[in-house]
Amino acid sequence: MNSSADDAGFRAEARAWLAARLTDAHRAAGGGPGREHEGLAVRREWERELGRGGWIGLGWPEARWGNRSVGPARQMVWAEEYARARAPGRVGHIGENLLAPTVIRYGTREQRERFLPPVARGDELWCQGYSEPDAGSDLAALRTTAVRDGTGYRITGQKVWTSLAREADWCFVLARTGAGSRRHRRLSLLLVPMDQPGRIEVRPIRQMTGTSEFNEVFFDGAIADGGHVVGGEGNGWTVAMGLLDDERGVATLAQQIGFETELREVVRTAVATGAADDPVIRERLVRQWAGLRALRWHALAGPAPADSSVTKLLWGNWHRTLGELAMAVRGAAATAGPGEWRAETPYELSSDQRMFLFSRADTIYGGSDEIQRTVIAERVLGLPKEPKG
Template identity: 55%
Template sequence: MDADEGRVGSEGLGDESFRRLVREWLSDNLTGDFAELKGLGGPGREHEAFAERLVWDRHLAASGWTCLGWPVEFGGRGLSVEHQVIYHEEYARANAPARVSHIGEELLGPTLIAFGTDAQRARFLPGINTVGELWCQGYSEPGAGSDLAAVTTSAELDGDEWVINGQKVWTSLAHLADWAFVIARTVRGSKRHAGLSYLLVPMKQDGITVRPITQLTGTSEFNEVFFDGARTDADLVVGEAGKGWSVAMGTLGFERGVSTLGQQVGFARELSGVVDVARRNGSIDDPVLRERLTRAWIGLRVMRSFALTTLGGSSSGGEDSISKLLWANWHRGLGELAMDVVGAPSLLAPGGELDEWQRLYLFTRADTIYGGSNEIQRNIISERILGLPREARL
């Protein structure tokens, strides 16, 4: 098939015309076997129909619905922020399956465009665009979670290769990824932000061991990853060796992009489901629960307003932290609210099988921890926005 065959064009379309195009394409394509994937996947549910969702992702790619915001010269669509927001909203409203290539497309791809070499872009961007290669993120460690600057995983040059030793943890989809971008300490004796490098590392090699972590939900999308003499080519360092902190922070900035608007549509669907349960079992007549449901709806509107206000603008880093606090605490609260709406039956799991509200409650306990804990986000806000003294380091 020709590379451009079947790709959907949207050049010159106004917002509403583009919205109709996206909505109609999803309606026409989420049929047959793909229709069975609706609503599957996502945080805490990445195990659901992964192989089938990978096929769906590649179908999206062949039709031109991946890498929408990437510049055209790097294989993207070059769409405006407004059109990207519309796409993610319509994708969520269609209940389309969760993407399996988010880490490569939304995190690494923009990082390579911003900081990578021409050779790195030529090597990796096409595989991300076509969903031919999957990626995972090697940041957190047992002693360096939210405090990323405390990483101890090391890498030393041995001829024309980096040799990597150490451990990463909470690595999403590492058991399925072809590659990882890894933060490692490449300057011996360095501390904190200095001496770190951003390396691209093949996962399928003898020097890497992946060990799944069983979560409260019973699933294992997170992993421990052990590097024991793992190797990668010397030229697969993004940015300057020893100065990878700014690259790593750039990736975190890309993580909180336009896809968050789609995330909020998913949140709205969950809230609607909780309201439906409240109506069916009569708990909506409880004035306390009814007020909490109302406050949850208001919280969604606040999140959307904040996201639209700050999206695409310059950021000191504090705005991203405010956004993380808003959605993480809201979503954790929704899990608690769902259990209270269901009532006593929420405490039972016949046959050991969790229902959707129990899974929501258990997984959202982690929302205020992963991606930067509440404590870290508040420190960032206090230091970068409010100008308060920096937290003392021991």
Template identity: 60%
Template sequence: MELRETSGDERFRAEVRAWLGDHLTGEFAALKGLGGSGREHEAPQERQAWNQHLAAHGWTCLGWPVEYGGRGLSLQQQVIFHEEYARADAPARVNHLGEELLGPTLIAHGTDEQRRRFLPGIIGVTELWCQGYSEPGAGSDLAGVRTRARLAGGEWVIDGQKIWTSLAQYAQWCFALVRTEPGSQRHAGLSYLLVPMDQPGVEVRPIRQLTGTSEFNEVFFDGARTGESLVVGAPGDGWRIAMATLGFERGVSTLGQQVGFARELAGIVATAKDNGRYDDPVLRDRLARAEVGLEVLRVHALRTLSSPEAGPVSKLLWARWHRELGELAMDVRGADALTVGPSYGLDAQQTLFLFSRADTIYGGSDEIQRTIIAERVLGLPKEPRP
């Protein structure tokens, strides 16, 4: 991907900036800065209404092919949109899992019937999705899933448990990896099902985190049902489809994420100047290194955006950088960082520190990312597996 913008890209950036300036007003102005990691509990319904407003004006699913309801924009233009969206301090979007993960999976591997049924709801942000992958004892080892499903009366009947299910409490649907062939092991015998959440056989239990919020959930399936046709790919081919979904995960939205990172870093620098810690040469050096590291993240992302092999490398880079940024924020604050407001009232930098402790774990731990790089990118011998 080119690092320099064309005149057309510059015009598109001006268009996005102007539109956001005109529309993040009135009732939507109060949503600025809301949502995001550790703060998804903030105004979820109002943010969904804003996302539907985006959809009504053609600002969702920008990279999807036009024939499937998207705008078919280039990678460069998608990056521009996400950067300007972040710079405008627009509220965190509520439909990342549908737009960035499931939608592209259905476009690539779904049936025509599945695309007709589900893509419009993703584009219009009328149906929200969650991802049913991890389980107790099968988080990073995804092939060890034990949630099972069997066909009965033209439906899949599902029993089992998922964990760390982001935003399940708001979702109408879940794309879940389950075991459909009795006696199968590891990657074999898995299927990728689309499961409605609003039914008696599904229970969602929020997991309270260090931040005091509950983005993650446990999801229990006890005789939950979904249609026989709501399997993506063939039954038993779920591992391939699940890996395809993960391949879409490191998308252009990471460039917008980095604009948010820059805002966090600027806030830490401002704190250091206010409390005098900026005069400490060691801390000032760490702040400078953080700024250099952020620029490295951006250039690396731009250069490798169209390369699927770069996903694990990008995750390693940004997760470690962001975790260290949280530590830097606490060191700049000093003893003040140890006090909280009434009812565990964390400020933005305290939330940054606590939530970023998980950056090197969720979405594939650092250890898993290194193994993927070693085996799939560098071609090194595979580590022994039971």
């Protein structure tokens, strides 16, 4: 059969499904980076609707957990149609794109059968317990501990910058297991239920955007089942790095669809304001367009040494630059909000102002630029390793 015809049929199916089920309420629910606080109840129900349609887990290698499995080309088709339909930001992406591929690669059969079907149905949401106050980009400096207690573990410590922690049902937590654990050694990745009053506390962190999608999470003897260690006790560093490869790899193709939508809006604004008549602005717009194409080609090219670090550098800097360009094309109007300021309520932001503020963090979270360049220098260029204090 002709693969392009097959892809066209898949596109038609996706488009028809979205048209039949998306409502104005879904579209108004918003969501996405900097807007994770919006329409959570509607978006959570939408996640279940996606699960009923089999649209969660398209990138998983098998279709056996209630999902359908397709290749990168059809994943891109779905992402394009999802963006074209103006569907809301996903609340299940951490479970679908980070937790699930990790459990598929490193987990036991029992773990796959327990955790993948609820993700595919949109029933269980996940958050990521990696960064800590003194262990952000240097993840190996984490201090959270998980101590054996009978058949399970008791977890004590603090995580920070935890997206969707208030909404999540589960958290995958990187912690130290075993006496003498230091740096990369004796770390384990544990799957921890979030509904543990008195043992887990979540505190929102207010951001420059005025919203609080990031959180601090405090574990005070939180319980994890002994069978919920992914990859086995002591192998957490390998598992954690594999998970980050998924976060920064082909999964960014869907992210790039959102980037394309944002770039299109910036171009429209540049034309409307007359900024596009400025040759410097025109050149910057063209550079953004070309950079986005390079991002897509890089993601589709397949893995290479330190590829996840290269990918993170590329998209983080591209998106931060787009935020700066969005402000430049608006000129002085970029400094004023869309509504009347009132001291008693959070300030309002336009979509491009929110993007500008939120994208300042793109080169920091998920591994800072400095860390990514160090990885490339040491693992690809063979330069001497930095001394560890």
